[in-house]
Amino acid sequence: MERFPSNPNLPSPQRGNLSNLSRFVQESRPTWPWLGTVFALILLFFVIPDFIASMRPEKQGLIYYQFTQIALLSIAAAGVWLTFYIGRINIGQGALCLVGAYVSAIVQVKLDVSYWLTIPLAGIFCVLVGIVIGWPILRLRGVYFAMITLILTEVAKLVVLNFPIVTNGARGITNIPLPEAVTLFGFTILPEFTADNNRMYFYFLSMFVMVLTFIALFRLVHSRIGRLCKSLQQNEELASSLGVNLVLLRLIPFCISCFMGGVAGALAAGVQHNVGPSIFTVQDSVNYMLYCFMGGLGNLFGPLVGTVILRMGWNYLTAAGDYQLLFYAIALIILMLIIPNGVMSLSPVRIYQRVVGWLGNRRPTLNTVPHNRKS
Amino acid sequence: MEQVVVNGLFSGAQYSLIALGLTLIFGLMNVLNFAHGQMYVLGGLVTYTIVTFGFGFIPPDAFTIFGIDFIFPIALICAGMVLAILGALFEKLLFRTVIRRSKRDESTMLLAAATAFLLDASLLLIFGEKLHSVPDLVDGIISTDLEPVFPAIPFSDSFNLPYYKLLLGVIAFVMILLFVAGMRFTRPGRAMRALAQDRMAAQLMGVNVGRYTMIGFAVGAMLAGMTGGLLLAASGGIQATEGGAKSILAFEMIMLGGAGVTGGAIAGGFILGMMQSVGHSFLGNFTDLVIFAALVVFLSIRPQGLMGKPWG
Amino acid sequence: MTKILDLQNIELYYDHVYALRGVSIEVNEGETVALIGANGAGKSSILRAITGLRRIKSGQIEYKGEKINGLPPERLVEMGIAMVPEGRRVFPFMTVRDNLMMGAFTRHNKAEITQTLEMVLARFPRLKERYHQAAGTMSGGEQQMMVIGRALMAKPKLLLLDEPSLGVAPKLVQDIARSIVAINRDEKVSVLLVEQNSRMALSISERAYVLATGSVALAGKSKEMRDDARVQQLYLGGEL
Numbered sequence: 001m002e003r004f005p006s007n008p009n010l011p012s013p014q015r016g017n018l019s020n021l022s023r024f025v026q027e028s029r030p031t032w033p034w035l036g037t038v039f040a041l042i043l044l045f046f047v048i049p050d051f052i053a054s055m056r057p058e059k060q061g062l063i064y065y066q067f068t069q070i071a072l073l074s075i076a077a078a079g080v081w082l083t084f085y086i087g088r089i090n091i092g093q094g095a096l097c098l099v100g101a102y103v104s105a106i107v108q109v110k111l112d113v114s115y116w117l118t119i120p121l122a123g124i125f126c127v128l129v130g131i132v133i134g135w136p137i138l139r140l141r142g143v144y145f146a147m148i149t150l151i152l153t154e155v156a157k158l159v160v161l162n163f164p165i166v167t168n169g170a171r172g173i174t175n176i177p178l179p180e181a182v183t184l185f186g187f188t189i190l191p192e193f194t195a196d197n198n199r200m201y202f203y204f205l206s207m208f209v210m211v212l213t214f215i216a217l218f219r220l221v222h223s224r225i226g227r228l229c230k231s232l233q234q235n236e237e238l239a240s241s242l243g244v245n246l247v248l249l250r251l252i253p254f255c256i257s258c259f260m261g262g263v264a265g266a267l268a269a270g271v272q273h274n275v276g277p278s279i280f281t282v283q284d285s286v287n288y289m290l291y292c293f294m295g296g297l298g299n300l301f302g303p304l305v306g307t308v309i310l311r312m313g314w315n316y317l318t319a320a321g322d323y324q325l326l327f328y329a330i331a332l333i334i335l336m337l338i339i340p341n342g343v344m345s346l347s348p349v350r351i352y353q354r355v356v357g358w359l360g361n362r363r364p365t366l367n368t369v370p371h372n373r374k375s
Numbered sequence: 376m377e378q379v380v381v382n383g384l385f386s387g388a389q390y391s392l393i394a395l396g397l398t399l400i401f402g403l404m405n406v407l408n409f410a411h412g413q414m415y416v417l418g419g420l421v422t423y424t425i426v427t428f429g430f431g432f433i434p435p436d437a438f439t440i441f442g443i444d445f446i447f448p449i450a451l452i453c454a455g456m457v458l459a460i461l462g463a464l465f466e467k468l469l470f471r472t473v474i475r476r477s478k479r480d481e482s483t484m485l486l487a488a489a490t491a492f493l494l495d496a497s498l499l500l501i502f503g504e505k506l507h508s509v510p511d512l513v514d515g516i517i518s519t520d521l522e523p524v525f526p527a528i529p530f531s532d533s534f535n536l537p538y539y540k541l542l543l544g545v546i547a548f549v550m551i552l553l554f555v556a557g558m559r560f561t562r563p564g565r566a567m568r569a570l571a572q573d574r575m576a577a578q579l580m581g582v583n584v585g586r587y588t589m590i591g592f593a594v595g596a597m598l599a600g601m602t603g604g605l606l607l608a609a610s611g612g613i614q615a616t617e618g619g620a621k622s623i624l625a626f627e628m629i630m631l632g633g634a635g636v637t638g639g640a641i642a643g644g645f646i647l648g649m650m651q652s653v654g655h656s657f658l659g660n661f662t663d664l665v666i667f668a669a670l671v672v673f674l675s676i677r678p679q680g681l682m683g684k685p686w687g
Numbered sequence: 688m689t690k691i692l693d694l695q696n697i698e699l700y701y702d703h704v705y706a707l708r709g710v711s712i713e714v715n716e717g718e719t720v721a722l723i724g725a726n727g728a729g730k731s732s733i734l735r736a737i738t739g740l741r742r743i744k745s746g747q748i749e750y751k752g753e754k755i756n757g758l759p760p761e762r763l764v765e766m767g768i769a770m771v772p773e774g775r776r777v778f779p780f781m782t783v784r785d786n787l788m789m790g791a792f793t794r795h796n797k798a799e800i801t802q803t804l805e806m807v808l809a810r811f812p813r814l815k816e817r818y819h820q821a822a823g824t825m826s827g828g829e830q831q832m833m834v835i836g837r838a839l840m841a842k843p844k845l846l847l848l849d850e851p852s853l854g855v856a857p858k859l860v861q862d863i864a865r866s867i868v869a870i871n872r873d874e875k876v877s878v879l880l881v882e883q884n885s886r887m888a889l890s891i892s893e894r895a896y897v898l899a900t901g902s903v904a905l906a907g908k909s910k911e912m913r914d915d916a917r918v919q920q921l922y923l924g925g926e927l
């Protein structure tokens with residue numbers, strides 16, 4: 001015996017993570033905040049539209065459009081957040097959005113299929129793309145995964161540019177029709193989108209999909225798969241030693257993420273009536289990641305909060321004209337310095353502690369930067 | 376064929392320099408420097424500005440001594456210095472704070488992305504979208520009609536290498552050698568290698584972590600900037616907006632070679648340069664797609680790249 | 688006897704959880720002192736506090752009568768404190784030679800460094816055989832010898848060792864124990880030895896401290912401690 005038995009009276013060391021893991025797996029039941037959902041629905045479908053209706057008519061379209069954008073982006077960002085949930089930093093969501101947008105546009109224009117069908121179709125196509133791409137690259141970790149997904153966005157653009165027979169190349173597809181009405185047994189289930197009302201209808205459509213997305217995300221995170229994924233985020237080796245099929249466990253959330261990207265892309269194609277190789281760029285991919293980080297990776301609604309804050313900020317900065325990106329970048333850097341762990345990491349208790357910390361004795365500070373630890 | 380090889384070697388040398396800077400910063404701080412391509416562009420444009428306008432009241436042709444124009448090397452060194460200072464400032468004011476305060480390593484990625492946006496926006500505001508270029512450094516060209524080595528393959532019968540390209544290629548090679556030698560044989564070089572391999576152990580050897588991390592970031596940025604200057608003179612010119620694409624190229628290189636490893640960056644740079652050169656003569660526009668597909672296949676077999684650390 | 692190291696009432700926190708509470712420890716010039724205790728007792732934390740890797744919240748650390756808390760690690764290396772960290776932190780891609788030379792990073796006199804290098808290689812002949820091998824490819828025991836040698840390259844006056852026997856075969860544990868004794872004796876280096884292998888630690892040290900949940904539970908002569916029933920039961924696996 002080289003090691004000595006530890007004293008039962010002393011607190012046991014936190015060496016083995018097994019206990020942590022099983023704690024995650026059996027984590028308490030979700031307490032679904034129904035009240036919050038109802039509140040959000042009322043806000044999204046009544047209060048905001050009502051508020052917009054009180055504005056000047058020529059401004060309404062723009063405001064609806066901006067909210068629609070936020071909804072779209074947060075759907076895509078939710079996918080990025082989900083990939084983070086399996087411990088992967090995904091900077092390739094822009095690629096999936098681009099694919100989704102093109103699938104929707106091409107199927108509508110070339111095959112004359114209804115817009116409504118193209119939304120799930122785009123999602124499913126992206127899932128297939130996700131399987132083909134995700135299967136090899138999900139083995140990569142950390143920055144490697146981040147880098148390869150980042151490259152993916154650029155590659156998607158190259159694909160679009162290099163297959164002009166299908167995609168129209170750099171000119172893009174510009175004649176996407178507005179969605180038509182859907183009737184069933186004589187009842188109009190979905191109204192016709194016209195030049196006058198499409199901004200508003202697209203607002204409702206995207207908000208509806210956004211709410212669905214976050215409900216699905218919530219269900220997923222609190223399902224068995226979700227908890228297993230969380231354990232994966234903590235410790236890959238350990239999870240694999242528990243007999244979990246890692247490849248599948250990573251592929252499923254990744255594909256769901258791709259689905260969200262595809263749907264967001266298809267919605268964007270509808271909203272904008274046209275698609276081109278640069279409707280989703282590397283900058284968008286990076287932005288999704290920023291939304292997630294800024295909102296906070298620890299919370300399901302992080303991507304939503306992040307999107308709302310950053311996108312609204314971006315919209316306000318339109319006033320700055322050419323300086324928009326500059327101010328946006330400066331604002332980001334400052335935010336990063338103040339709240340490096342995201343908005344959702346802020347809690348009143350901690351802010352209180354901070355303030356007390358500033359006033360009173362300083363907490364011991366870290367002198368080393370422990371990120372090179374090989375663990 | 377000779378032409379293809381020489382082109383490949385030429386861009387390989389330049390690419391290696393870009394990748395070396397990126398990998399140095401990554402190895403030292405675990406920071407993926409999204410702004411690397413933008414730093415490269417900034418270096419190129421600083422070089423352009425000095426070569427074209429000189430230093431305010433000193434015109435560019437004041438640096439012609441004995442009929443040799445020294446403005447380009449001077450501009451190149453200035454670009455390196457500007458970028459080194461910028462890199463040091465970024466590290467000291469931004470990255471250090473965020474690394475210390477954030478709970479996740481990945482937060483630095485966000486910061487890096489924000490700095491990339493910042494540089495992108497500033498560059499566009501200052502220089503606009505137009506292509507900036509400088510005149511050829513020296514005249515003349517090596518041009519031969521060679522016997523085809525592989526008669527079956529086209530492109531193998533003529534060979535052109537302008538002198539200025541040769542000169543720039545040699546400068547790039549010398550810079551790579553200097554960098555490698557510096558990392559091996561100088562005190563800061565050894566300190567940085569130790570830091571990259573085990574931060575805590577290096578600290579216990581008496582390496583001043585703060586100082587050498589800053590130096591590393593500065594050197595990485597400097598390499599990016601000087602390569603920008605070199606490629607400005609070698610290619611048709613440089614655009615303020617091409618930073619993002621260059622970052623992506625650099626990522627491909629260090630993934631291929633293995634992140635955080637000097638040898639990997641050099642290998643990655645040369646391999647990518649060669650693949651592009653070969654690809655452009657056979658595949659045309661599809662080159663980049665094929666390279667990406669090959670990279671994905673390669674990484675699924677060897678996730679850590681050619682020489683990367685398995686735990687990277 | 689003069690104290691080379693003197694910790695007075697130090698407290699150390701990780702985030703908001705204490706790891707050390709009111710620890711007072713001293714090491715005299717030329718002495719070998721053992722520090723034993725269960726996993727998580729705070730042994731490594733003490734060494735981190737001494738070398739400045741972690742800042743202490745309160746208390747005082749004196750080295751040769753001079754207050755050193757708050758100084759950065761690199762200053763302490765220059766002053767003659769070297770530490771062998773837990774778990775053999777070699778520089779895996781450097782050769783053995785380069786690893787050893789890193790140990791002398793703060794020293795500038797070439798001739799003296801060469802002299803120390805020869806001393807280290809004489810003390811650990813295995814390192815000479817592996818001189819140009821990448822350190823990461825060596826066996827665990829060889830790596831352990833190398834990190835001890837690397838610490839010696841700084842020509843320290845005080846050597847802090849964190850679990851040098853960890854993961855090393857029993858035969859090699861003996862070798863390492865002998866080297867520690869020899870280093871202490873020949874190089875006039877004071878040693879603070881943290882060990883899980885309490886038997887070994889107590890047999891080569893003059894005095895020892897037993898640490899439990901962040902404070903000193905027991906202190907005394909190592910020889911007496913080996914015979915102490917409580918220590919036997921808790922740390923030497925003795926049946927009572």
Ligand SMILES: Nc1ncnc2c1ncn2[C@@H]1O[C@H](COP(=O)(O)OP(=O)(O)OP(=O)(O)O)[C@@H](O)[C@H]1O
Nearest residue numbers: 014701702706724725726727728729730731732733
């Ligand atoms: N970086 C850290 N962050 C948070 N807590 C830490 C950290 N390092 C150590 N601790 C905690 O501090 C306590 C003391 O740790 P320390 O490493 O000093 O123990 P030790 O006595 O060296 O144990 P071992 O024999 O297992 O090495 C433990 O409870 C440990 O969990």
Ligand SMILES: [Mg+2]
Nearest residue numbers: 730731732773
């Ligand atoms: Mg320990």
